[in-house]
Structures are given as C-alpha cells and as structure tokens.
Amino acid sequence: MQTWARELGFSQIGIAGVDLSSAEAGLSAWLAAGFHGDMNYMAAHGLKRARPAELVPGTVSVITARMDYLPASTPAEPGEWQARELARLQRPDEAIVSVYARGRDYHKIMRARLQKLSERIEAEASAFGHRVFTDSAPVLEAELAARSGQGWRGKHTLLLNREAGSMFFLGEIYVDIALPPSDPVSGHCGSCSACIDICPTRAIIAPHKLDARRCISYLTIEHAGPIPLELRPLIGNRIYGCDDCQLICPWNKFAQRSALPDFDERQGLTGQQLTTLFAWTEEEFLRHTEGSAIRRIGHERWLRNIAVAMGNALHAGTGDDANLRAALLARRDHASDVVREHVEWALSSGV
Template sequence: MTDTPPSFDASLLNQLARDIKQWGQALGFAKVGICDIDLSAEEPKLKAWLAKGYHGEMSYMANHGMMRARPAELHPGTVRVISVRMDYLPPQAGFAKNLEDPTKAYISRYAGGRDYHKLMRNRLKQLGERINQALAELQLPDSGYRPFVDSAPILERPLAAKAGLGWTGKHSLILAKESGSWFFLGELLINLPLPVDIPMADQCGKCVACITSCPTGAIVEPYVVDGRRCVSYLTIELQGAIPLEFRPLLGNRIYGCDDCQLVCPVNREAPLTEEEDFHIRPQLKQMSLLQLFAWDEATFLKNTEGSAIRRIGHERWQRNIAVALGNAPYSAEIVTELEAKRSSASALVAEHIDWALAQQQQKQQAAPSDDRKQQRLLRIIEKGLPRDA
C-alpha cells in the first residue's frame, strides 16, 4: 500500500495531517509526528541486543520475532504511524532532596502519579475517532486505527525518532530540544498514506554525561543499554533476588531511576507537565524508607491504586526497600524495623533483609563512605534542574 488511493489526493492528505497534529495537541499531546513503517534498519540492532541477552528476564522483548520492527504484521493494513509524546515532569519533583538524603525513598518521577497507559490510550482513541469522523464527513473509509501505549511488540522509540519527535540519546531515550526526555510515547497505527515528518538530527555531540553517571554502568556503549544492569530493570522487571554486585549501587532508589535524565543538559529546559494525573501523590512524596517499609500489603495496594508501582507487588516493594535500608547510614531504628519484618517476610524479602542487616552492622563499625559519583550527580542536578522541579 505505497501508492496513494484515488480518493486521497495530496492536498487532502496534507490538510488532514495538519488537522491531526492540531487535534492531538488539543488532547494534551505535546507533539504529534507521522512516519512510515519501514524499520528494517532497526532489525539488526534488535537482533544483536537480544543475542547478548541484554533483555534479561524481559522475555516479551524476544517474543514475536521481528514483529516489533514490522508494524504491518502487528496491525495488518498499517501504512503510517502517528507518534505522540506527553510531558510528565511533575512540579516540586524534589530530585535533589530525595537523592541527597539516603533515608528517603527515591521513586522514578514517571511513577509518582497515575499510570500513564490508560490515560494516553484513551486520548489516542479519541484522536482516532476524530480522524474517522473527518473521513466520514468526506464520505471516505475510516482509518482502521489502533492505539498502542507501551502495550504491544512495537519499537516505539525508533518510530518516534522517524516521526520527528526527537532524536535517540546515548541513554537510548528520545530527546527533544523543547521537552528534553521527560515524556511518554504512544502510537496510533493507521491505513492512511499521510505525508511523513522529517527526523531530527542527533544533537548529543560529544556529551557522555548519561554514560558516566549511570550508577550501575548499564549504558555499555553509546545508544546501547544492558537492561540487566539498569536500576529500572533491577527494581521493576526482575522477579527474583537482586544480584549482590548491584545492591550497594542502588542507593535509595526503590522504583526505577532518573539519573541519566537528571544529568542530561538537554533536560535543563524541559517543561513541567500540565496533566495533574502525573503530579506526585502525597503518599509517595518525600517519604522515608521506614515509612514505606511499614506498609502492609493492604496499605500498599490502597496507596498505589491506579499507579504504575502496583505492578511490582508488595513483595518486591519490600525487597527493594530492604536493599535501600541496607544502603542507608547506620541507624538503630532501621535495624529494629528490619529485624521485626524478618520473621514474617517471604524467603525473597528475608534474604534481602539479611543482607541489609549485614550492611548496617558493617556501617556501625566503619567510617562513612565517600560516594563521589553521587555527590557529582547532586551538583549537576542543583545547577541544571528546570524551574520548580
């Protein structure tokens, strides 16, 4: 389906593309772009990444073969992808306050509010309906649209780059001059041969701030992330025990990590989100590790209702916090709380509690450590954060 059908002349398609972008922005998307479906250049990269096992336990990344790079196999009839981005940087995010206090819990800022999947999918569905309404008024067939928000085997970042939403940064995230990288992505697959947008040029230059600042060295080379080392993978995707070598490197990060974004110079001008659903919930804002560790399962489920955090479950929540408590400075209160949880904890959590108690014992007997990478990160954050973040 590469030729323009007789019913779709160029002027109509151009006008429709302009209208779609306006409708998308009216629905709250910061930018809307359009691209073709040729991702053949991405297939060798995906194969190499999978062959090295960088996906870890994320078996869904290897499922469906190369369908991720072939949108028309995912949704037959697709000839274009409408790619959208929605800003999520919350006001008063308190990055430095969290990271400089090892007794507080650090939660990736995308997860502090409501889960973005349903919100964005509903907006994309509204956009698809608006497109079909316009086509119906012209007595033309509908667009056969299908929305996706990180919910199907599709390479959303390469599509966003092709659609001109930004360029791929060395941390593998999409970057844009006007929005940095603090945004979610979504796609609308359609059968309309709309005009495509021009991709942005790579503007990272010689900057390697994200690579040198990654706490676990997960960015193994520019544009390539070993998922097995990534803090987000270790705290969210990994089902079992966190490898011993990574536990001290997690610091107080109990759900995800923002370090590679925090040090990125492009993010200094990133706008704050206008979506209140993405603002940090009071029950997650500047909370101490001990406060969150005290949540029983019912409290966890109540306080994370509608949040992305809920997907890891209470057991892994406790696992992650136990590691963070082990990384905190010695505290008799921390030791008491860890010991109190030990008897009722699952085998997985108990193992991490035992590790944390051993860490606390060592710290009681040792001098404070000199974490220079953490101090460097804090200096960069304090100098370069967007206003009110």
C-alpha cells in the same frame, strides 16, 4: 491534527512509515546478547517489533504522540528541578520513586487519549482501521518517534527533544491509511557523555547501547527474583526506577510540565522515609498505589526494593540506624523467601 492532539494533552504528534528494516540488526544483536534479561516478552515477539505491518496487518503509517509528564509543582527555573531530584540521593533514608511514577498510571492516560484522538480523526475524515499502543506491545516506540521527528535517540537510548528534553511518554496509533511522514531531526548530543558517566551500575555500556540487566529501572521494576549482590549497594535509595541519566542530561533543563493534572505527585510517594513505606501492609500498598504504575510490581517486590535501600542507608550511617534496624527486624520472618533474603542482607550491611 496537532491542534486536536494538544487539546487532549499531547505535546506533539508526528507520522512515521512502517519500514523499520534498518533497525532489525541492532534489535537482533541486543536480544542475542541477552541484554533484555528477564523481559522474555522482548524475545518472544522477535522482529515483530520492527515490523508494524506484521503486528497489525494492514498498517501503512504510524501516528506517534508525545506527552510531557513533569508535575505542575516542578520549579520553573531551568535546572532547578534536576538539582532538587539529585539532592534526594544525598538523603539515604529517603525513598526515591522515579518522577514518571509519582502520579497516575501513564498507560491508562495515554491509551485513553490516543483512542480519543483516533475517534476525532475518524469523525473529521473517514472510517479507518487503527490500533493504539503505549508501552504495551511489541512496538519500537523510540525508533518510530525518532523517525517521525519527535526527537533523536540519546546515548542513554531514550528520545531527546530540543524543547522538552526526555521527560515525556510516547504512544502510537497504527493506521491503515497512507499519511505523509514527518521529517526526522538531527542528533544534538555531540561529545557529551554525562548519561553514561553518571549511571550508578554502568548499564549504558556504550553510546546507544543499554544492558538492561544492570539498569536500576529494570532491577526494581521488571526483575522478579533476588537482585544480584554486586548491584545492591549501587541502587542506593532508589526504590522504583531511576532517573539519573535524565537528571544529568543538559537538554532536560528544557523539560516541560504536564498539561494534565494526572501526573501531579500523589501524597505519600515523594520525600517519604524508607521506614514508613516498608511498614505498609499489602492492603496499604494496594490502596496507596491504586491507579499507579507502581502497583504492577506487587508488595513483595516493593518490600525487596526498600530492604535494599534500607541496607544501603544503614551502610551510609544516617543517624536513624535504630529505626531502620527495627523496621527490618519486623520483616525478618516474612513469608517470602525473596523478602527475607534481602532483609538479612540489609541487616548485615549495617554491621
């Protein structure tokens, strides 16, 4: 099965059982604290996330899959790619899109290849009931992956692998046949707290505990309304997602480049100026983000995020203040209340 998986671009597969009862208390406490923010779907499905056999009746095993996503252009020298990405934070007028979102939408890639893997297994074995998932349903992905030997849960709550860091996607195949589970691996974070210390908004409130409401990835992608005032200056020039806790992680010096060209950086999203992206019309936004995970946030949220980054750039004093202000003024009368609010905030930030 590992050979078939690698032929489809996966880095590793594992097998997990369906008894996740020991994870239920932590999930319930996290939801009760409101750490999921506007992600109402997290609470709507309740404990189904920890009960695979309730989500898909008849499920007795879960095949987990891991797929590396660093683009082919990533420097091979250990640590070099992390340093290059961290350097972008020192260029306030450059827009930063999270590495995973610079290529094609991983949901489509993973789902299609998980389905092909399922068909290959079925062709070689016998007919079996199955359903594939990748970040698209009430599934405890990282928990299942950890239990199936894909890695361990880092203090930032993401999965870590000794040979691949954390720069990978996860997917699952729920199956109605009993398969021997893989052995889990032990954790290797030790006393390191780099991910906690670097988080700009202090979203990692304790080891293995994330308040999504403060996370820049949540704020720029999942959150639909105005971004809280106190958090706007902390977002810097990150306009879609945030990689800081992964960039600083020592294990990511082992992060692997993808075996697929789908995750190669598309032109226009890497190293681009804030003013250029802010000038995109909705039609241009849709064209440039076709087939990208970015499209799901819509043009309004795109402009909101960039307006915040432009305000931070003005506050930092990049030497391009005139162009930044002119671009913001051009959107001052935008039809969206949310865009107008963030444009005004940005303009006031540079005073």
